Each structure stands twice: as C-alpha cells, then as structure tokens.
C-alpha cells in the first residue's frame with residue numbers, strides 16, 4: 024500500500040468528561056483501517072509533566088505499559104498494540120514532560136540563541152515535530168494521534184494548538200478530527216441530552232478545530248432526530264454522527280463502528296481509496312468471547328486490586344486466553360494485604376481454579392502473597408507468578424521447602440539472612456528512579472524438556488521486562504536440589520527468567536511480563552496454558568465433588 028504517498032493524520036480528541044474510552048476508540052479506528060489494508064500506527068499525547076508514567080502510582084495512572092524498546096508508557100499503548108497487532112516504540116508516546124525536556128535542553132545548548140523561548144511557537148513546534156516523527160522509521164499510510172484529557176483542559180492546550188496548526192499545514196483531505204463525546208440519558212425525564220456535546224464542540228471550535236466526526240458515547244440508541252440535531256448544531260454531516268453505545272466487550276467496538284459506516288467515512292474524508300475490510304477474524308473472536316462453553320475462576324492476588332486498570336493487560340490477556348480455551352475467565356480479586364489475616368484463606372482458595380500473583384513494588388501485601396502461593400503449591404492449584412509473583416514463589420519455596428527461615432528479597436528486608444532475591448549488580452550503582460529498571464525486550468533460552476519449553480514450543484523467547492531485582496544465583500543449588508526447576512535463563516546476563524515445579528500440575532513463574540505481548544487471536548502461550556490448566560483443575564475438582572456426593576448418598 025505504501026508508495027511514498029502523503030501520510031494521512033487522524034486526531035482523536037475527547038469532550039465533556041474524561042474516561043470515555045479515547046484509547047479504545049483510537050485502537051478501534053486503527054483496527055478498521057488496518058483491516059482495509061492500510062499501514063497504520065497510533066500515538067498518544069499525554070498532557071502531564073512527568074516524562075513517563077513510570078514514577079506514578081498505579082492508583083494515579085493504572086498500569087504502566089512497557090514497549091519492546093523499554094519505553095514505559097500509558098496503558099492506552101497496550102490497547103493500540105493489542106488491537107492493531109504492531110509493536111510500537113518510544114516515538115508513539117509523547118508527554119508534556121518529554122516536550123519541555125527537549126526544548127529546555129535545546130535552549131541550554133544555545134539552539135535558540137537570541138530568541139525568547141515560548142509555548143508558541145517553540146513548544147507547539149516540538150509537538151508537531153513529534154506528530155510527524157513517528158513516521159520517520161516506517162512510512163505509514165495513516166497515523167492516528169490521540170490527545171489525552173478533555174478539550175478545554177489548560178494543560179492540553181498546546182497539544183490542541185499544535186493539532187490545529189498541523190491540520191492547517193497538512194491541508195484538507197490529509198487530516199481529520201474525530202471527537203469522542205458523551206450524550207447522557209436522564210432517567211427522570213427519559214430524555215437523551217445533546218447540550219454537553221454542543222458545548223464541547225463549541226470549546227473545540229474556539230480553539231480552531233472543527234470536528235469531522237462525532238462519536239457519541241451513550242447508553243441508549245440515538246434516534247434519527249437526535250442524530251440530526253447533533254449534526255445541525257455541531258456542524259457535522261448526519262452520517263458523521265456515530266453512536267458509541269456501551270458494548271458487552273471492547274473487542275466488539277470496531278464492529279459496532281463499522282456497521283455505522285465509520286471505516287468508509289474516514290477513508291472518504293481522507294481521500295483514500297475505498298477497500299473492503301476483512302473483519303472475519305474479529306467477528307469470530309467476538310463470537311467466542313460472548314459464547315464461552317466453560318467457566319473458570321482465577322484469583323489475582325495483588326496490592327492494587329481496588330483499581331483494576333492497574334492490571335489491565337493481565338485482564339485482557341485472560342480474555343484472549345479464555346477465547347482459545349472456549350472458557351470465560353472470571354477474575355476474583357484478592358487484596359494481598361488482607362489475605363491470611365481473617366482465617367478465611369483456605370476457604371477462599373478452595374473456590375478458585377487458579378492463582379495469579381502479578382507484578383508489584385514495595386513490601387505491602389507480600390506476606391499475604393507468599394501465604395497464597397504456599398496454599399496453591401500444597402493443594403496443587405494452578406499457579407502463575409509474574410515478575411514479583413515469581414520472586415514471591417522463590418521466597419515461599421526457600422522458606423517452606425528448603426527450610427531457609429527468614430528468606431526474603433532485599434527489596435523488603437535488607438537484613439534477611441537468605442537474600443534469595445537481590446538487586447542486580449548494575450542496579451546497585453543507580454540512584455535515580457525514572458527509566459532506570461531492567462526495561463524492555465530481552466531474550467532467554469528455555470531449558471531442555473522443561474514445562475516452559477513445552478508451553479512455548481520453541482527454544483528461545485523474547486519477552487518484556489520491568490524490574491530491579493532478580494533471583495540470587497547463589498541460592499540456585501539449594502533451590503534446585505529441593506525440586507525447583509529453572510525453566511528459562513538469560514545466558515548473556517546469567518539470570519533466571521522462569522521457574523517451575525515438575526511435581527506440580529502447573530506451577531510457573533516468569534521474571535518478565537508476558538501480558539504485554541498478548542493480542543487478539545494470539546493469546547500469550549503462558550496465559551493460554553494457564554487457563555487450560557485451570558480448566559482441567561476445575562473439571563477434576565467438580566468430578567471429585569460429584570463422586571463424593573454420590574458416595575455420600577449411597578451411604579444414606
């Protein structure tokens with residue numbers, strides 16, 4: 024498709040309130056265009072001053088998504104990668120912090136000698152440079168640019184101004200604005216209200232941006248009259264008022280948009296040839312999400328369970344893995360800090376078919392996680408430990424199987440007699456916090472005849488990392504002698520990448536984050552096999568319960 028032609032740009036903005044789903048919308052638009060054979064990428068502009076979300080609490084920001092190149096970025100990049108199935112790079116996420124950092128560094132170098140450095144033109148020029156820079160490595164047909172926040176936010180203004188200028192310079196037919204807005208339903212009067220949308224379009228127009236397409240988030244279907252009214256007052260064509268109704272699964276959103284003609288409308292407005300989309304794979308996927316044959320309950324025991332966005336990619340990985348097992352994965356959230364404190368732990372664990380301990384930082388809830396792992400190991404409940412989850416599993420094994428009382432990670436106890444998890448050598452010299460962990464893609468060799476090798480079906484893997492601590496190699500002889508198997512190793516750095524227990528049906532830990540690479544129709548093998556193991560545990564549990572019930576009734 025690409026032939027040195029003009030790249031087209033789509034700006035996705037949001038109005039009325041935040042949290043309407045601009046990320047999923049941008050990803051869905053990307054899906055519709057890719058399914059028409061166009062080469063697409065998506066970038067996110069975040070108006071906060073942090074360089075990246077790596078130093079923010081998950082409660083502030085949700086999950087930190089990590090890219091192949093080690094960029095720590097917004098969780099929307101996760102939606103983009105999952106939907107359009109392309110690796111993104113650091114060029115795909117710009118923050119106010121990155122923009123100012125660059126401009127101020129240039130000013131100090133003397134690049135602007137003689138000038139007063141200002142928001143307009145210096146900051147907006149740097150934003151425009153970044154809008155186009157994503158195209159430097161690959162020439163895309165279409166670049167989708169999502170502007171974070173809501174129109175009218177003070178901190179977002181330079182991004183909107185840059186988008187306005189960019190559009191003016193690119194010219195008609197090369198650039199368009201899709202505005203995501205809210206059309207609330209007022210139950211007491213039974214009416215749908217269009218005024219908030221009119222106001223948000225007014226704010227957009229004040230900035231000099233005329234929307235081309237309005238995506239209206241709504242809980243009710245929009246009548247023809249409502250569509251016409253929005254079109255008339257907001258200055259868009261009636262067929263460009265698209266209903267964005269609440270969907271049973273986010274993966275259905277591209278289909279809902281396309282049924283209303285969004286894909287063709289965009290290619291028309293961008294003066295691109297009309298292609299028929301290939302949506303069969305997505306339709307089949309959605310069908311399977313909506314009609315599972317089985318169900319399993321998997322517990323996620325972590326520290327940020329109040330905010331499910333903190334584990335976004337894990338939750339989505341379970342959807343992908345569930346589809347490949349025709350199984351609905353019901354997630355049961357366990358607050359790690361409370362676990363084991365109220366005497367309910369065994370009962371709770373009896374109700375689940377699998378336990379996942381996700382990544383995390385700091386010592387809050389650690390003892391609860393270790394206790395949950397002990398029960399899963401002893402009761403042979405499928406267990407999957409990710410990053411901190413692997414580290415907790417090693418601590419548990421060291422304490423309860425190897426008899427190393429007080430074993431711990433030096434992250435939680437500097438004076439532990441058995442530092443089975445310790446800071447990497449190169450980390451000991453680092454004192455700054457932003458972007459200084461072991462980040463991004465690293466390859467690893469899978470151990471011959473290990474469960475890990477069976478799961479992946481290959482010898483070498485590459486997975487994404489985000490951590491400072493590692494399994495301490497000094498303790499490997501004692502751990503492996505007691506039955507722990509090393510499933511994968513990074514030979515270059517001599518680091519443990521995976522662990523497993525051969526005497527357990529499914530007990531796997533990985534130092535990396537597999538959830539960052541699961542995609543629609545391509546579930547990550549570790550999640551796929553974990554759900555399969557949970558399903559088989561579920562079936563065994565049910566048939567044992569049935570047998571016991573039958574025996575009991577015979578005795579009656």
Ligand code: GLN
Pocket residue numbers: 381382383384385409410411412434489490491492493
């Ligand atoms: N806190 C641990 C470390 O830094 C684990 C990090 C994680 O789970 N992502 O190594």
